[in-house]
Amino acid sequence: MKIRSSEITPEHIYLNRRRFMTGIGALAAGATILSACGTQSGSSNSAPSNNQADTSAAAMQDDTAPQAQADTDELGDKLTPFDAVTNYNNFYEFTVQKEAVAGASEGFQTDPWTIEVGGLVNNPKTYGMEDILAKYTEQERIYRLRCVEGWSMVIPWLGFPLAELLKEVDPKSEAQFVRFETLHDPDKLPGQKSGWYEWPYIEGLRMDEAMNDLAILSTGLYGKHLLPQNGAPIRMVIPWKYGFKSIKSIVKIDLVDTMPTSLWMAAAANEYGFFANVNPDVPHPRWSQATERRIGELGRRKTLPFNGYGEQVAHLYDGMDLRKFY
Ligand SMILES: Nc1nc2c(c(=O)[nH]1)N[C@H]1C(S)=C(S)[C@@H](COP(=O)(O)O)O[C@H]1N2
Ligand SMILES: [Mo]
Numbered sequence: 001m002k003i004r005s006s007e008i009t010p011e012h013i014y015l016n017r018r019r020f021m022t023g024i025g026a027l028a029a030g031a032t033i034l035s036a037c038g039t040q041s042g043s044s045n046s047a048p049s050n051n052q053a054d055t056s057a058a059a060m061q062d063d064t065a066p067q068a069q070a071d072t073d074e075l076g077d078k079l080t081p082f083d084a085v086t087n088y089n090n091f092y093e094f095t096v097q098k099e100a101v102a103g104a105s106e107g108f109q110t111d112p113w114t115i116e117v118g119g120l121v122n123n124p125k126t127y128g129m130e131d132i133l134a135k136y137t138e139q140e141r142i143y144r145l146r147c148v149e150g151w152s153m154v155i156p157w158l159g160f161p162l163a164e165l166l167k168e169v170d171p172k173s174e175a176q177f178v179r180f181e182t183l184h185d186p187d188k189l190p191g192q193k194s195g196w197y198e199w200p201y202i203e204g205l206r207m208d209e210a211m212n213d214l215a216i217l218s219t220g221l222y223g224k225h226l227l228p229q230n231g232a233p234i235r236m237v238i239p240w241k242y243g244f245k246s247i248k249s250i251v252k253i254d255l256v257d258t259m260p261t262s263l264w265m266a267a268a269a270n271e272y273g274f275f276a277n278v279n280p281d282v283p284h285p286r287w288s289q290a291t292e293r294r295i296g297e298l299g300r301r302k303t304l305p306f307n308g309y310g311e312q313v314a315h316l317y318d319g320m321d322l323r324k325f326y
Contacts (some may be wrong), residue, residue, distance in 0.1 A: 069156070075144075179199070280305060
């Protein structure tokens, strides 16, 4: 299997090098590859991929076998095995080594958990996770996840549209963007003791992007509650954008009138834009984005504009020159 330098030299190592010209040890450590050739998901029906989950939030069990309502996404791409989805992760609050996140995040306490939704809204609210699980009906959404580093997966998420939650807090007319924040607690998230980044992790969406039905808050995958490594207990999934937009372990959502500065923009704005729509025609400054390695497959496949979701979202960017970096 060919691994390209963008994966072996991901964001953080480059940034560290740029500052100190070190990071060779980290480079070697990062070069181990996950062999993601595990079992296929057992289900054999080929139902459409956006189903109402038959596992209600209350019935969801952490000790049950991973399950999904289809074997493939709407393009016929096979689901990435559960073992790969939960053992090859980016979650810098724990470690920058993808294969080590699962171990490093084991035991991360996510109960109790509250999410504050406020800013430019008429009806600010603080939800306990139990309120969220009781209030919103979870759907299964099988989405492709395309990391900016050039690898991808197909994941059966459980979640609900962000728009449902936003409607409930009733945004004021001045609200133009949504700003998301991950828990900031260096004792529980030891990666936040590192000075490389401006913690906490921040991400953002423009209002119309946030209201698009594809943008979901996810609380589970493969029929189970999220494990810590995937952003428990609640994270965003925005399938037409590079994976770093899909912020994990959210505690705060604010409606704001100016474009939020994300953690990645603060670190390297010329490499990680605010919009960050998947785009094979716009290379990252250090690698091409024309192809990707689907975890568990040999070789590479072509990257699709908007990660294959153009029909649903391309209209949001009418008037933007899609050969440019945003
Ligand atoms: N808080 C936080 N959210 C995050 C990250 C992170 O390091 N911290 N990594 C992002 C990146 S780069 C990717 S590709 C996805 C990976 O999600 P997964 O591990 O569930 O596949 O999470 C995103 N969300
Ligand atoms: Mo990523």
